[in-house]
Amino acid sequence: MPEPKTFTETFRVFDFECDINRKLLPGGALRISQQISTDHCDCLGLTADFYRANHAVFLLAKLACEFTRVPLIGETLTLVTLPETAKRAVYKRVTRILDEAGREIGLVDSRWVLVDTDTHRILRRPPEAFAALPFDEEVPFALNMEIPKPESTEPAGTARADYTLCDTNRHLNNTHYADVACNALPLEELERRAVRRIALNYHSEVPAGESFELERGRLDENTWYVAGQRGGKRCFEAKLTLE
Structure with a gap:
């Protein structure tokens, strides 16, 4: 090979x-x-x-x-x-x-x-x-990207695609969804444990200046589910695992 x-x-x-x-x-x-x-x-x-x-x-x-x-x-x-x-x-x-x-x-x-x-x-x-891009036929590394739903969720505030979080496409930059998901978790947990793993699914773009609602739920002792919704449409889903 x-x-x-x-x-x-x-x-x-x-x-x-x-x-x-x-x-x-x-x-x-x-x-x-x-x-x-x-x-x-x-x-x-x-x-x-x-x-x-x-x-x-x-x-x-x-x-x-x-x-x-x-x-x-x-x-x-x-x-x-x-x-x-x-x-x-x-x-x-x-x-x-x-x-x-x-x-x-x-x-x-x-x-x-x-x-x-x-x-x-x-x-x-x-x-x-x-x-004809010079990309490889097969890259022998992969991570599990599955994001299961928790049995229940609770509201976790709102977020907005503010000026400093948007990119040249005029929407929330994909890396900042990780920041939004982290901010949706309880501070007392993040004060003592870092995020060791995150999976993100991007469903629909959030244009600059637009707000969206957040929800969160536990998957197990170390793992959280976070999702965003705007106008009844899912923006993103995340699964975060703490150390």
């Missing part, structure tokens, strides 16, 4: 991406994972101009991020990202997170779809410019 096509970068764990216990927030982990994915695509010529010219863009459908050890402030992490060719219109991208000794301590498994920017429909047959 040929070696997977990879792209590697190093990142420092900055204070502003960590929690009150100096541990990397899940949203912070997703932001560096998003950055290396963007940098890799830029190197391949998949720039904003390329997407505009081909009237298509990648949108994130779901992901999972899991740590065996949550990184601390000041650590230098090496990220290795591996993209996979489309399977049933879904593009898989996995990013391995290594510590300073080269040990794998985390993994981000994300699934993307290519969408026509004019019709907003998923492209089952990508434009010719996307057909």
Whole structure:
């Protein structure tokens, strides 16, 4: 089996991406994972101009991020990202997170779809410019992305796609859903335990300035379910596991 096509970068764990216990927030982990994915695509010529010219863009459908050890402030992490060719219109991208000794301590498994920017429909047959992407045929890493429903939920407040949380697409950036989900949990639990694992399913975009309602429920002693809803339509669902 040929070696997977990879792209590697190093990142420092900055204070502003960590929690009150100096541990990397899940949203912070997703932001560096998003950055290396963007940098890799830029190197391949998949720039904003390329997407505009081909009237298509990648949108994130779901992901999972899991740590065996949550990184601390000041650590230098090496990220290795591996993209996979489309399977049933879904593009898989996995990013391995290594510590300073080269040990794998985390993994981000994300699934993307290519969408026509004019019709907003998923492209089952990508434009010719996307057909020859140098992605690997098979990436041998995966995480469970299932998000079961709890027996009951309770209201967990509201959130809004504020200016500082939105991206160039003018909607809530996908990494900030992790922040929203964390903020929906009881503070007393997060004060003593970090989020070791998160799975997110993205159902519908939240445009800039729009608000949405949150609900939460326990799945077990260490695991929470969080979901958002806007106008009677589900925005996202999350499953968070604490240390």
